Amino acid sequence: MHEKTLERMLSLYDDVFLGGFLARSFCSLSVTLSARLTSAAGKFIYSKSPILRMRQAEIRMSSDFLTRLINGPFELNGLSAATPQEAFLLVFEHELCHALEIALYGQTGHAERFRQLAFGLFGHTATRHSLPTRRQEAAKDGFLVGSKVAFPYEGKRLTGTISYIGKTATVMVPSPFGDYRDRVGRRYDKYRVQLSELKRLPR
DSSP states (O other): OOHHHHHHHHHHHHHHHHTTHHHHHOSOEEEEEESSOOSOSEEEEEOSSTTTTTTOEEEEEEHHHHHHOOSOOEEETTEEESSHHHHHHHHHHHHHHHHHHHHHHSOOOSSHHHHHHHHHHHOOOOSOBOOOOHHHHHHHTTOOTTOEEEEEETTEEEEEEEEEESSSEEEEEEOTTOSEEOTTOOEEEEEEEOGGGOEEOOO
């Protein structure tokens, strides 16, 4: 999906549904794709400063979710999407409502006012989706934050604890000279490991 396609999508939504209100309200409102956004399908990013809030804002969409979706239907915001493309638009509409609420009221969330905007504009009846995150998919295979695991590394077998799960797992491996310390002073080295390379260990 090209940058110009995203810009055109934003412009069309703003023109058709909002009469160009967002273009008049924000000095800059952009839509971007992020492969690093793995814990949410979309995110509205804006400054907390009242002075800077309307100067630049961003709707960041997760390309990770979009490329992992295969077989629909998908449930998002109380609606059913038959294809990944439709799911993408439903996520975008949700984030667009956050931009609108900021433009109108200076703050945004998922309270009644937001839900009324999302329903009135796009027919959304909920604010959540059932798209699986990377962490949820890993949990099905028994890999959780805090799980003890082993993995091969440069001809050796290392063991450690999962501290984060995204596209890869972050594993903290005890090491007497490691760069990282826990609260009691134990040292660790940090490794990013493909989930397919991990083997679960008993606690």
